[in-house]
Amino acid sequence: MSNKIPIVRMVNIHKWFGSLYAVRGIDLEIYPAEVIGLIGDNGTGKSTLMRILAGYYKPDIGEIYVDEQKVEFNSPHDAKKLGIEMMYQDLSLVNTIDIRRNFFLGREITGRFGFLKMNKMKEEAKKALEEIGLRIPNLNLRVDEISGGQRQGLAFARAYYFKKRLLITDEPTNNLSVKETQRVMDTISALKKTGISVIFVSHNLFHVHEVSDRIVAMASGKKIGEFLKSEISVNELATLITQKS
Numbered sequence: 334m335s336n337k338i339p340i341v342r343m344v345n346i347h348k349w350f351g352s353l354y355a356v357r358g359i360d361l362e363i364y365p366a367e368v369i370g371l372i373g374d375n376g377t378g379k380s381t382l383m384r385i386l387a388g389y390y391k392p393d394i395g396e397i398y399v400d401e402q403k404v405e406f407n408s409p410h411d412a413k414k415l416g417i418e419m420m421y422q423d424l425s426l427v428n429t430i431d432i433r434r435n436f437f438l439g440r441e442i443t444g445r446f447g448f449l450k451m452n453k454m455k456e457e458a459k460k461a462l463e464e465i466g467l468r469i470p471n472l473n474l475r476v477d478e479i480s481g482g483q484r485q486g487l488a489f490a491r492a493y494y495f496k497k498r499l500l501i502t503d504e505p506t507n508n509l510s511v512k513e514t515q516r517v518m519d520t521i522s523a524l525k526k527t528g529i530s531v532i533f534v535s536h537n538l539f540h541v542h543e544v545s546d547r548i549v550a551m552a553s554g555k556k557i558g559e560f561l562k563s564e565i566s567v568n569e570l571a572t573l574i575t576q577k578s
């Protein structure tokens with residue numbers, strides 16, 4: 334990876350919540366078209382680090398570089414403008430409206446006089462879904478009528494369509510069946526092929542190991558290891574995390 338320029342470089346990031354020292358000097362680099370697994374026990378600072386990267390929190394110490402330019406995120410909007418987005422459990426979808434409207438939520442395609450171009454939106458959504466290998470037969474369904482895996486897929490396809498560069502996804506395989514989990518993992522791999530990078534935060538070491546190129550382990554706010562997938566097994570990851578927590 335050293336001959337490539339990282340999309341993002343986090344340098345010496347520290348964060349306190351009052352007297353609680355949540356993130357203790359983390360360095361993290363993310364390269365284009367790379368899946369990074371971020372692991373660690375509960376309360377080790379993974380979400381805090383990711384929220385800093387996505388502009389929800391400011392670090393107390395440390396710097397963030399995007400394309401080697403120093404940036405300061407004052408809000409998630411600032412990070413989004415640079416193509417960095419954190420996907421939350423609710424995936425920012427509205428259950429009671431259909432898939433194609435969700436796909437464009439707040440960014441609808443309109444024609445003259447502001448009318449919504451429903452067919453155009455349907456076509457574009459279908460194309461984006463297909464390009465990352467997802468088939469949802471009926472885009473007129475409401476989001477609460479599709480499965481959890483399909484909801485994840487929709488959120489991923491939307492990120493792909495709106496040209497995000499780095500997606501942070503927190504436990505995307507939680508509560509999914511084996512088949513649905515596989516679909517989410519396949520979608521992450523498909524996104525990677527389009528050049529998008531993904532940070533996959535999860536407690537499920539099997540899922541992390543399967544989908545990631547590189548795995549970063551945290552304990553007590555610190556980075557305790559960073560490995561290429563080929564360098565470490567799931568069992569070794571489990572031992573590392575349990576020993577340090």
Ligand SMILES: Nc1ncnc2c1ncn2[C@@H]1O[C@H](COP(=O)(O)OP(=O)(O)OP(=O)(O)O)[C@@H](O)[C@H]1O
Pocket residue numbers: 350353355373374375376377378379380381382
């Ligand atoms: N907004 C906040 N205010 C105060 N303390 C916080 C806040 N957010 C996180 N913390 C604390 O910071 C520490 C790190 O939390 P964080 O959520 O980053 O851990 P995590 O590794 O993501 O955990 P989990 O895997 O359980 O989601 C914890 O002790 C947590 O209670």
